[in-house]
Amino acid sequence: MPEADLWVIFAILSAVIGYCAKIYFSFQANMATYQNLITQSMYDKQLDSGRGTLLHLCDDVIQQEVKEVIISFFILMEQGKATMEDLDLRCEELIKEEFEESCNFDVDDAVDKLEKLKIVSRDSIGRYYCVGLKRANEIIGVTTEEHVFKARQGSSTA
Structure with missing residues (x-):
């Protein structure tokens, strides 16, 4: 080789x-x-010792509560007057139509919150109705996010 x-x-x-x-x-x-x-x-x-997880769960619960209130108000705004049972059914139907998910909507808690805010009331025969959207916004007032936005605008123009 x-x-x-x-x-x-x-x-x-x-x-x-x-x-x-x-x-x-x-x-x-x-x-x-x-x-x-x-x-x-x-x-x-x-x-972390679980603090971050706990804060995350608390944030999720708060967001869920807000979503329930918004959906309930939206249904009342669209439908006009509704009984608690009808409102519950319409909220569940909306979620089914939009997200293709079945759920047991907690309308009692949402309506209680809306009544405390004084943007939903009950008539003499037990049906719920809401104030107009503009009036509801006036009643609720300026949100924290709006304060932050205005503060940012003020500091950017200075």
């Missing part, structure tokens, strides 16, 4: 072995990085 062929075979074997070594060490480095990432994530979650 000529000496040149041995050098070619040696060069090819060296390249293959070098490439395999590169893949192996890259894999080991990626595995170490991944394990460090998992360890850091677990450490961060332990430090």
